[in-house]
Amino acid sequence: MILNAFMLAFRQIRRNLLRAVLTMLGIIIGVGSVIVMISLGNGTTQMVKDQISSLGSNIIMVLPSRSFDPGGGSRSRRFTQREADAIKDRVHSLKAVSPLSSKSVVAKFAQYNTQTQATGITSDYFIVGGWEMAQGREFTDSEYRAGSNVCIIGESVSKALFKGASPLGAKIKVADMICDSVGVLKSKGQGGMGNDQDDVILFPLKTFQRGISPTKSLNNINMIMVSVEDGADSKDAGSQITNILRDMRNIKSGDRDTFEIMDTKEIQETVSSTTRMLTVFLGCIAGVSLLVGGIGIMNIMLVSVTERTKEIGTRLAVGALEKEVLLQFLIESITISSLGGLIGIFLSFFISMGMAKLMSVPFVYDVSIAVIAFIFSAFIGVFFGYLPAKRASQLNPIDALRHE
Amino acid sequence: MDFIKLRDIVKVYGSGESAFMALKGVNVDIEAGEFVALMGPSGSGKSTMANILGCLDVATSGKYYFNGVDVFSLSRNETALLRRHYIGFIFQGFNLLPRTTALENVELPLLYRGVPRKTRRAKSLEALDMVGLKGWADHTSAQLSGGQQQRVAIARAIASNPLFLLADEPTGNLDTKRSVEIMEILTALNRDMGITILMVTHEPDMAKYAGREIHFLDGNLAGAQ
Numbered sequence: 001m002i003l004n005a006f007m008l009a010f011r012q013i014r015r016n017l018l019r020a021v022l023t024m025l026g027i028i029i030g031v032g033s034v035i036v037m038i039s040l041g042n043g044t045t046q047m048v049k050d051q052i053s054s055l056g057s058n059i060i061m062v063l064p065s066r067s068f069d070p071g072g073g074s075r076s077r078r079f080t081q082r083e084a085d086a087i088k089d090r091v092h093s094l095k096a097v098s099p100l101s102s103k104s105v106v107a108k109f110a111q112y113n114t115q116t117q118a119t120g121i122t123s124d125y126f127i128v129g130g131w132e133m134a135q136g137r138e139f140t141d142s143e144y145r146a147g148s149n150v151c152i153i154g155e156s157v158s159k160a161l162f163k164g165a166s167p168l169g170a171k172i173k174v175a176d177m178i179c180d181s182v183g184v185l186k187s188k189g190q191g192g193m194g195n196d197q198d199d200v201i202l203f204p205l206k207t208f209q210r211g212i213s214p215t216k217s218l219n220n221i222n223m224i225m226v227s228v229e230d231g232a233d234s235k236d237a238g239s240q241i242t243n244i245l246r247d248m249r250n251i252k253s254g255d256r257d258t259f260e261i262m263d264t265k266e267i268q269e270t271v272s273s274t275t276r277m278l279t280v281f282l283g284c285i286a287g288v289s290l291l292v293g294g295i296g297i298m299n300i301m302l303v304s305v306t307e308r309t310k311e312i313g314t315r316l317a318v319g320a321l322e323k324e325v326l327l328q329f330l331i332e333s334i335t336i337s338s339l340g341g342l343i344g345i346f347l348s349f350f351i352s353m354g355m356a357k358l359m360s361v362p363f364v365y366d367v368s369i370a371v372i373a374f375i376f377s378a379f380i381g382v383f384f385g386y387l388p389a390k391r392a393s394q395l396n397p398i399d400a401l402r403h404e
Numbered sequence: 405m406d407f408i409k410l411r412d413i414v415k416v417y418g419s420g421e422s423a424f425m426a427l428k429g430v431n432v433d434i435e436a437g438e439f440v441a442l443m444g445p446s447g448s449g450k451s452t453m454a455n456i457l458g459c460l461d462v463a464t465s466g467k468y469y470f471n472g473v474d475v476f477s478l479s480r481n482e483t484a485l486l487r488r489h490y491i492g493f494i495f496q497g498f499n500l501l502p503r504t505t506a507l508e509n510v511e512l513p514l515l516y517r518g519v520p521r522k523t524r525r526a527k528s529l530e531a532l533d534m535v536g537l538k539g540w541a542d543h544t545s546a547q548l549s550g551g552q553q554q555r556v557a558i559a560r561a562i563a564s565n566p567l568f569l570l571a572d573e574p575t576g577n578l579d580t581k582r583s584v585e586i587m588e589i590l591t592a593l594n595r596d597m598g599i600t601i602l603m604v605t606h607e608p609d610m611a612k613y614a615g616r617e618i619h620f621l622d623g624n625l626a627g628a629q
């Protein structure tokens with residue numbers, strides 16, 4: 001009987017190929033779109049996470065305040081070397097404290113020039129930023145102390161100025177200063193905000209303050225980046241820094257800070273909650289297409305109910321048992337639905353892979369989503385293929401035959 | 405013992421206000437091997453009667469004995485098996501499966517009987533041969549004329565060697581020449597294979613092929629009121 005039912009089911013599929021194909025199409029589209037959307041959403045999330053973690057974890061950025069007084073005067077104040085030293089001396093959970101200043105400059109070598117970001121640093125910068133050298137060396141202690149005319153360039157600058165030739169020992173002109181290039185940074189690629197992290201030129205902080213951005217003010221540090229020891233609480237370190245700076249700047253309790261503290265952990269959390277929303281959003285779109293696919297399947301099945309009911313009437317009239325008819329229809333619906341589902345999963349695998357490549361996000365294939373989408377569509381296919389058959393097979397043969 | 409015995413068969417369609425009594429207490433007996441023509445004007449209940457006899461429908465009340473078996477006391481499955489093994493039905497509207505070849509249509513009842521593939525094929529081809537459709541086995545309904553489709557339906561009904569063959573206006577959609585051919589086939593089946601036949605018709609020309617005529621009027625045998 002089972003063998004018979006299989007044979008009848010396959011005959012029936014072959015005879016109604018168009019209907020079978022349309023049903024499968026609904027399932028393929030439903031399953032496929034869900035899987036593609038979710039895997040792209042996951043890929044994007046993954047990418048953003050990767051980029052943020054390339055920032056380094058457990059980093060605190062101390063920046064001048066961006067807010068303004070109601071009176072109109074800026075409360076923003078840059079930092080002094082004394083403040084940076086105080087943070088380094090008094091907060092014990094810190095691995096490195098890197099005061100730095102930056103300015104957009106044009107760097108020249110031979111006939112080439114490039115717009116880039118000049119940054120004055122101390123040796124802790126390499127620890128905080130997780131930088132390594134690709135060629136050459138870091139600055140020496142005496143170069144930091146003396147403010148020598150030396151520089152280290154990022155990969156993008158190296159490409160722009162040297163076109164593959166070795167930059168070591170070359171004399172690069174930045175602003176009105178000529179400096180010896182002593183090293184090239186190892187590439188870090190794109191940053192969390194889509195910026196090119198390799199488009200930099202580094203100087204000892206003293207060199208920068210003297211040659212690139214000369215100022216008489218003692219507040220000549222743009223930003224202090226701090227790396228917290230592994231396992232230490234960055235929130236706690238942040239509030240210690242706040243206390244030190246408020247104390248040194250004589251800010252009365254109740255008055256607002258003249259600086260801001262940003263924690264990469266917080267940034268990470270914000271960004272990943274945003275990308276999670278993106279995944280949910282894509283998931284919703286995918287859910288809608290699953291539903292549309294489902295409605296398509298339903299329509300095809302319902303449109304053919306009259307014909308199918310008559311067919312069932314004929315089968316019953318020549319002596320088919322109710323359960324034989326049902327088994328045949330069940331096998332037919334399951335075959336069509338699972339075939340459609342498998343094709344959908346198969347196609348979506350390659351489409352997501354291709355699109356991930358196109359959008360240059362990592363390829364993340366979520367098997368559980370594939371399974372859920374498959375089960376959902378197959379359920380719709382089976383349900384709407386089986387239900388009318390169930391109803392028809394319970395009629396008197398003559399009523400099934402008369403069905404209009 | 406009578407082969408077919410109907411006692412006080414009542415069939416009511418619908419319920420309440422719209423209830424309609426299509427059969428009003430019919431008593432009919434048919435002997436094995438008879439060829440009976442069921443005649444009567446349109447709407448007199450002939451099809452209703454044939455459907456009940458063919459176990460495609462159940463009566464509202466009354467008794468139906470098929471070869472001594474009380475048909476209305478059988479379960480749905482048992483009734484299906486009765487149709488499967490003993491009854492053939494030829495519909496006025498053919499009721500062939502769409503997009504299906506003549507051969508596959510004829511094979512259908514044999515399939516449910518579990519007849520092995522080879523025998524099934526041979527018997528079906530033989531039945532098609534008998535109704536004059538040799539060489540048409542691989543044509544689907546859409547590729548056949550009305551007369552040919554009706555002959556496929558006859559082949560389907562006789563391929564399983566039924567005891568009882570019901571034909572509801574088998575020539576209703578056919579011209580005279582085709583109708584005579586169908587009548588000759590039915591007569592031959594009755595004469596040569598001993599199949600008991602009840603044929604519904606309103607054409608006296610066709611009824612004369614049968615051995616006996618039953619006349620219906622307004623839901624009962626003419627003159628029964």
Ligand SMILES: Nc1ncnc2c1ncn2[C@@H]1O[C@H](COP(=O)(O)OP(=O)(O)O)[C@@H](O)[C@H]1O
Nearest residue numbers: 417418424426445446447448449450451452453
């Ligand atoms: N399914 C049905 N529902 C309601 N009334 C029906 C149904 N089938 C037949 N009838 C009615 O029963 C009567 C007898 O119908 P039928 O047996 O088809 O007559 P005949 O075949 O002699 O023309 C008709 O009046 C018809 O309208």
Ligand SMILES: [Mg+2]
Nearest residue numbers: 450451452572
């Ligand atoms: Mg009729």
